Amino acid sequence: MLMTTEIDAIREAILRGAPGEEIGALPLPTTARGALVKADEQEMFNGLDSADKDPRKSIHVEEFPLPELAPDEAFVGVMASAINFNTVWTSIFEPLPTFGFLKRLGRESVWGKRHDQPYHVIGSDASGVVLQVGSAVRNWKPGDVVTVHCLHVDDQDPSSHDDSMMATNQRIWGFETNFGGLAEIAVVKANQLMPKPAHLTWEEAACNALCNSTSYRMIVSKNGSHMTQGQAVLIWGATGGIGAYATQYVLNGGGTPVGVVSSEKRAEVLRAMGCEAVIDRRAEGYKFWNDADTEQDPAEWLRFGKKIRSLVGRDVDIVFEHPGRSTMGASVFVAKRGGMIITCAATSGYTIEYDNRYLWMNLKTLKGCHFANYREAWEANRLVCDARIHPTMSKVYPLDQTGEAALQVHHNLVEGKVSVLCLAPEEGLGVTDEATREQHLDQITLFRRMAV
Ligand code: NAP
Numbered sequence: 001m002l003m004t005t006e007i008d009a010i011r012e013a014i015l016r017g018a019p020g021e022e023i024g025a026l027p028l029p030t031t032a033r034g035a036l037v038k039a040d041e042q043e044m045f046n047g048l049d050s051a052d053k054d055p056r057k058s059i060h061v062e063e064f065p066l067p068e069l070a071p072d073e074a075f076v077g078v079m080a081s082a083i084n085f086n087t088v089w090t091s092i093f094e095p096l097p098t099f100g101f102l103k104r105l106g107r108e109s110v111w112g113k114r115h116d117q118p119y120h121v122i123g124s125d126a127s128g129v130v131l132q133v134g135s136a137v138r139n140w141k142p143g144d145v146v147t148v149h150c151l152h153v154d155d156q157d158p159s160s161h162d163d164s165m166m167a168t169n170q171r172i173w174g175f176e177t178n179f180g181g182l183a184e185i186a187v188v189k190a191n192q193l194m195p196k197p198a199h200l201t202w203e204e205a206a207c208n209a210l211c212n213s214t215s216y217r218m219i220v221s222k223n224g225s226h227m228t229q230g231q232a233v234l235i236w237g238a239t240g241g242i243g244a245y246a247t248q249y250v251l252n253g254g255g256t257p258v259g260v261v262s263s264e265k266r267a268e269v270l271r272a273m274g275c276e277a278v279i280d281r282r283a284e285g286y287k288f289w290n291d292a293d294t295e296q297d298p299a300e301w302l303r304f305g306k307k308i309r310s311l312v313g314r315d316v317d318i319v320f321e322h323p324g325r326s327t328m329g330a331s332v333f334v335a336k337r338g339g340m341i342i343t344c345a346a347t348s349g350y351t352i353e354y355d356n357r358y359l360w361m362n363l364k365t366l367k368g369c370h371f372a373n374y375r376e377a378w379e380a381n382r383l384v385c386d387a388r389i390h391p392t393m394s395k396v397y398p399l400d401q402t403g404e405a406a407l408q409v410h411h412n413l414v415e416g417k418v419s420v421l422c423l424a425p426e427e428g429l430g431v432t433d434e435a436t437r438e439q440h441l442d443q444i445t446l447f448r449r450m451a452v
Helices: 006-016 020-025 085-092 099-108 202-206 209-219 243-252 264-273 298-312 328-334 356-361 374-385 399-410 434-444 446-450
Strands: 031-038 060-065 073-083 119-121 126-133 145-148 185-189 193-195 232-235 256-261 277-280 316-321 335-343 365-368 393-398 417-421
Touching: 006 020, 006 073, 006 126, 020 126, 031 399, 060 119, 060 399, 073 202, 073 399, 085 399, 126 185, 126 202, 193 374, 202 393, 202 417, 209 243, 209 316, 209 374, 232 243, 243 256, 243 264, 256 264, 256 298, 264 277, 264 446, 277 298, 298 328, 316 328, 328 335, 328 356, 393 399, 393 446, 399 417, 434 446
Parallel strands: 232 256, 232 316, 256 277, 316 335, 335 365, 393 417
Antiparallel strands: 031 060, 031 119, 073 126, 073 185, 073 417, 126 145, 145 193
8 A cells, every 4th residue: 555645745735735724734754855965075076166066976866854843934845946056055154055054044943953954955946825924924825825935034133124235143944054945845934935836837937936036126225226117127138037027127117138058049039038139148259358368358348248239229328237257347337328237146266357447437336236125125025926027937847857957057058947846746836826827928928838
């Protein structure tokens, strides 16, 4: 006779759409399967170039013990999760192994101590169903169908009570905390929960929160560049994880995106999204930073600026910057007088050089930005729920192949987002609003169809 495990029962109840009382009464297992890296392997890639560090070797999918739930937390049965670039950083132990983050969290409180383990369950996105809630949780209950954003913040810290991204103990869940989303069951704070868009599948719903919220803050929010109608925005990696949401926000907000990509296939995806000004950086052969020299090449910045003017007739108001070392010199140069370069990352290197004369003489602003506060994440999620912003999922992997999925992102081999099925047994499940889905099907599936 086949044994039914607690996890099987949870999966079966979620797939059946069981009522909250039934889900809340289900026994939880003592362990769950999750994608994790191990502290005793954090030096395994020492001496290798980044490109040679292989997430398939460092990410293991194994059982881990579920911790006790804190009063302000929830257990979520994760139907699907997604790969983010922070999954790549964790798996290649760059720029630092994440175990130091867990140790620091462990020193903060009794509940923080649970995170300090010799394993790190990773993942900063999830869609699923609330299984149990802690005693202090008011707004959510077992059975609620949710997505999860990754801002982990302690609301007893006074610095968190304006813009919570300014909190001194602000962390990214599943990167700077343990028990992340690439698992059958995740531990989240109740203030990370948001409603799942009913017209999306589990895997489509799981891929948005981290990148969508980040791009919302960078483009839309007053905490970011606060783009207004008619502004032109240069978007690096315009079909990538954050870039593809930035492109949608610029178009939705009445701006003009100038999208940079590195292949004709990506240029086609970008045009299909409605972006008319497209630059294929590989075809144009730009070399902003030549590592053989230590100097950047201002002639290349000029050539790039001319290309932008040829496409949109003027300089850009905003640059959506994240590649970092290889592009920042050009980004600072091409922003218009008084324009803004808004940056949230440095994929190609965080030690950056640019010619400061172009910044100060032309009164430009270089602004740092990081994820999003709960309100921003909620607004960004609402736009997905309202089918005004669409998922950019191009590939789906099973949980067991998380390492391969991370490798694809590490090597810039995928467009948009890569999702991972956790409890969901197959793709295509979880839709409860078929009418909205039908109405927007082309946009919802654009990346999945075009990025093959
Ligand atoms: P992604 O899915 O890999 O997309 C990045 C895109 O950038 C790629 O598609 C690529 O597009 C472009 N790119 C890569 N290297 C480049 C280079 N040297 N020069 C020009 N373009 C380059 O990654 P993502 O999810 O968008 O994340 C991008 C970065 O933002 C990562 O470093 C990530 O850690 C960071 N991030 C930060 C936050 C935050 O809250 N601070 C949130 C999300 C992501 P083409 O090759 O087509 O040009």
